[in-house]
Amino acid sequence: MDRVTIRIRSTLVDDFRNKTMCPVVSEPSPVLAISTGNIKTSSEIKNMDALVLQLLNGLDKGGAYALIALGLTLIFGTLGVVNFAHGALFMLGAFCAVAMKQLLTLSKLVKDESITFFDAFKEEPYLKIWFGDTGAVIIDYAVPISILLAIPIMLLIGLALERGLIRFFYKRTHAEQILVTFGMAIVLQEIVKAMFGANPVPMPPPEIFAGSADIGSFLGLGNSVVYPWWRLVYLGFAGIVIAGVFSFLQFTTFGMVVRAGMQDRETVGLLGIDIERRFTIVFGLAAVVSGLAGVMYTPIVPPDYHMGMDFLVLSFVVVVVGGMGSLTGAVAAGFLLGILQSFASMNEITSILPGIDQIIIFLVAVVILLVRPRGLMGRKGVMES
Amino acid sequence: MTDNSNKKFHLSRRRLLTGAAAVSAGAAMFGGSPMGFVKGAWAKNFRNDPGNNSFVKFGFNVPQTGAYADEGADELRAYYLAVKHLNGEGDGGMLTTMQPSSLKGNGVLGKKVEYVTGDTQTKSDAARASAKRMIEKEGVTMFSGGSSSGVAVATQSLAQEMGVIFMCGLTHSNDTTGKDKRRYGFRHFFNAYMSGAALGPVLKDEMGTDRRAYHLTADYTWGWTQEESIKNTTEALGWETVNAVRTPVGAGDFSQYITPVLNSGADVLILNHYGKDMINSLTQAIQFGLKDKQVNGKNFEIVVPLFSRLMAQGAGENIKGILGTTNWNWSLQDAGSQAFVKSFGQEYGFPPSQAAHTCYVQTLLYANACEMAGTFYPPEVIKALEGFKFDGMGNGPTEYRAADHQCFKDVLVVRGNENPTTQFDLLNVVQQVPRAQVEYDPAIFGGELGPYEV
Incomplete structure (x- = not known):
């Protein structure tokens, strides 16, 4: 009853407002003419804005997908192992950043006098006590600094995983590989949960990257095209890592041997090269790539122990679409699917096809596999023998 | 001989049993308190009756x-x-x-x-x-x-x-x-209805009656009912609902749902998310600069109708200044x-x-x-x-x-504390909304309670 009354009242107010506004509106004025002109252009710009924003978004998502899929393809292409623990490696990378932050903010507990009914403590980081503002700046840059921690740790984890578990499954079927790596992922997840809890951990980016970049003004599109600085950093970072991996494989002797091994493992072995050892290192490298993807992702989505699983299925779809064993394919498919997913979430599209944003990736995968059964850039013979 | 002894034993056991039964019946008749009988009157047969357990x-x-x-x-x-x-x-x-x-x-x-x-x-x-x-x-x-x-x-x-x-x-x-x-x-x-009813007047005081709201809603029973309740409240205030977009639970990255908000003409973002989803969507909305934005000549506002301190911990700094409701603090x-x-x-x-x-x-x-x-x-x-x-x-x-x-x-309307004095001091109580304001007729939601006896 009350709500009805309020509604009636608000309609009356609107009527009153419209009536009083009428003469002003009907009077042709230069100001009004300009403003209508603006509205027209702004609606055109609006669509343009939305496209630019979703494109950026897609590139950004694609960056993350490509990084994870790159590691996955590396492992698949070299060792022939379907690694379902790959998402967990991404998550472990993210938690390297969390651990680093906790390390940097190791605190002295100071009794909190404002809480009287139980003993509560405030935390004062030692870094701040010892170094003052410099300490605060170091803490602020916790995420980029954790890259230094993540590289050796992820390398070690990768090597340990390969030597300790995966190598026993080279000759086994893919189904068994999937089961054991999936089991490993659950174990890793539970360890992280026991250590860091189940709640997402806030990991703010460094202060100077906290806001968003006014890309609209830069491109001359108006001020509604803004994009978070950190996401741009992530995109750049993904580009650098991808370029790094490709040049490593392309321009070093080690990379050449690995590529040769991916093509024909047996012949490389017959040439007297210990290809097994090199593949172990590649596994470590793949772990580092996905770990770094995880580290830099923490300011975008606060990490929790389950974040790897959210990416796992998606990254497999990316690998399949890109073509099993093709590194370029994985990167291209990563960006392609990221962009498609972003565009599919636009309101103009979801209003015609509700829910399309959630299935687009799988839809595209189905279509691509029907048209090109080996994926976009799949090599002959991979997963076919 | 053997037969005889057996018979004897048989008889004595029977006698023992009869005696025991008589004694316990007597004890129950005369020894038990009358209250025992009253309690027992309901104790027909119900599942998991603790009975005589301690x-x-x-x-x-x-x-x-x-x-x-x-x-x-x-x-x-x-x-x-x-x-x-x-x-x-x-x-x-x-x-x-x-x-x-x-x-x-x-x-x-x-x-x-x-x-x-x-x-x-x-x-x-x-x-x-x-x-x-x-x-x-x-x-x-x-x-x-x-x-x-x-x-x-x-x-x-x-x-x-x-x-x-x-x-x-x-x-x-x-x-x-x-x-x-x-x-x-x-x-x-x-519940969601009460959150809406409690938030309404505060939203009116803080943001006025001429606002354009954009909802992002978790796509399941709770999200839908909260979106509906908040929409009813804000539309009664005179606000316009620009759009209400459903997001999959556990989406992780909400950026593709947040970017359309930027140029939608909306000046309030309402996040019908809880737990991890809320932490993620709020963190990302703030990274996209929504909190510092000016739209239609007004400060852009973000509202999270259901708040909890544990979520506030996960969202860190981002929770500061955000309005919401909570059952208790x-x-x-x-x-x-x-x-x-x-x-x-x-x-x-x-x-x-x-x-x-x-x-x-x-x-x-x-x-x-x-x-x-x-x-x-x-x-x-x-x-x-x-x-x-x-x-x-x-x-x-x-x-x-x-x-x-x-x-x-009573329902509490809270705001993320701008200057927390302790690590637990994450939410400020803006208003303790009296119970009368959040009451409603049970008939509006329908449903049947069902029988007492099952």
């Missing part, structure tokens, strides 16, 4: 794994404390402030309270399986737990089927005491809240969350209803809870409405 068992079914595991852990802490206080250990907590109270601190109806715990995994099927185990294998007379409305609705209907009372933990969907309400389910926590100054925070703080070293509060209160309310009814027989306990009016439990005078088993009490 203890009674409760089941605490909370998410111990999955996205809400931290919230589940806090709920468990509260249940342990409630059991402790019911059994007369510790400082008594809210037992000392609850009004009226039939609790004596000697267990429930003289029986010591024991408990079993289960893991819902925040999944309806796992929650039902766990609850079923508690009822069938462990023999619990009541079970409780929460953190997801989907789970609450599913376990509540199980409670009705099996005739064991379910005291809901944290569940905020209108459906729990609306279209899916059950005779055997009770909710102390507030540890900073309240009434005697009940203070007593509870004190015992919880002393036990665990930090203050309780709203989830812990509602679970603690629910356990006490059930125990008290058993004392009032003088039995564990569910229909009588249900009748004692229906329409029960109480105070001293942290939310002012409260009533368990008989028509839909929803508690009616």
Whole structure:
């Protein structure tokens, strides 16, 4: 009853407002003419804005997908192992950043006098006590600094995983590989949960990257095209890592041997090269790539122990679409699917096809596999023998 | 000879049995108190009757794994404390402030309270399986737990089927005491409708009547009902709803849903998200500069209708200045809240969350209803809870409405604290909205409670 009354009242107010506004509106004025002109252009710009924003978004998502899929393809292409623990490696990378932050903010507990009914403590980081503002700046840059921690740790984890578990499954079927790596992922997840809890951990980016970049003004599109600085950093970072991996494989002797091994493992072995050892290192490298993807992702989505699983299925779809064993394919498919997913979430599209944003990736995968059964850039013979 | 001795033995055993039966019958006739008979009058046959046991068992079914595991852990802490206080250990907590109270601190109806715990995994099927185990294998007379409305609705209907009372933990969907309400389910926590009704006037004061709202909504029962309730409230204020977009639960990266907000012409973003989704969407919305944006000549605002301190911890700095509602906050100054925070703080070293509060209160309310009814027989306990009016439990005078088993009490409108003085001081209470303002007619949501006897 009350709500009805309020509604009636608000309609009356609107009527009153419209009536009083009428003469002003009907009077042709230069100001009004300009403003209508603006509205027209702004609606055109609006669509343009939305496209630019979703494109950026897609590139950004694609960056993350490509990084994870790159590691996955590396492992698949070299060792022939379907690694379902790959998402967990991404998550472990993210938690390297969390651990680093906790390390940097190791605190002295100071009794909190404002809480009287139980003993509560405030935390004062030692870094701040010892170094003052410099300490605060170091803490602020916790995420980029954790890259230094993540590289050796992820390398070690990768090597340990390969030597300790995966190598026993080279000759086994893919189904068994999937089961054991999936089991490993659950174990890793539970360890992280026991250590860091189940709640997402806030990991703010460094202060100077906290806001968003006014890309609209830069491109001359108006001020509604803004994009978070950190996401741009992530995109750049993904580009650098991808370029790094490709040049490593392309321009070093080690990379050449690995590529040769991916093509024909047996012949490389017959040439007297210990290809097994090199593949172990590649596994470590793949772990580092996905770990770094995880580290830099923490300011975008606060990490929790389950974040790897959210990416796992998606990254497999990316690998399949890109073509099993093709590194370029994985990167291209990563960006392609990221962009498609972003565009599919636009309101103009979801209003015609509700829910399309959630299935687009799988839809595209189905279509691509029907048209090109080996994926976009799949090599002959991979997963076919 | 052998035959004879056998006969003799046979006779003596028979005599012994007859004698024993006569003695016990006599004892029951003359030795038992008349009250024994009155109590026994209800004790027809009900599931998990503690009978002559010296203890009674409760089941605490909370998410111990999955996205809400931290919230589940806090709920468990509260249940342990409630059991402790019911059994007369510790400082008594809210037992000392609850009004009226039939609790004596000697267990429930003289029986010591024991408990079993289960893991819902925040999944309806796992929650039902766990609850079923508690009822069938462990023999619990009541079970409780929460953190997801989907789970609450599913376990509540199980409670009705099996005739064991379910005291809901944290569940905020209108459906729990609306279209899916059950005779055997009770909710102390507030709901989406009440959040909307409480937020309305505050939104009007703070943001005016000429606003354009954009909703992002978690795509399940709770999200839908909250979106509807908030929409009704804001549209009644004169606000326009620009768009309401459903987002998949657990989307992780919400950027593709947030970017369309930037140029939609909206000047308020309403996040109907909870838990991890809320932490992610809020963090990302702020990274996209929405909080510092100016649209239509006004400051862009973000509203999170359902807040919790645990979520505020996850969202970190981003929560500052954001408006929302909460069922209860540890900073309240009434005697009940203070007593509870004190015992919880002393036990665990930090203050309780709203989830812990509602679970603690629910356990006490059930125990008290058993004392009032003088039995564990569910229909009588249900009748004692229906329409029960109480105070001293942290939310002012409260009533368990008989028509839909929803508690009616004051609702808190809160804002993320801009300058926290302690690490727990994350939310500021903006207004304690009086109960009268959030009340509604139970008929608007429909649903049937179902029978007392099952």
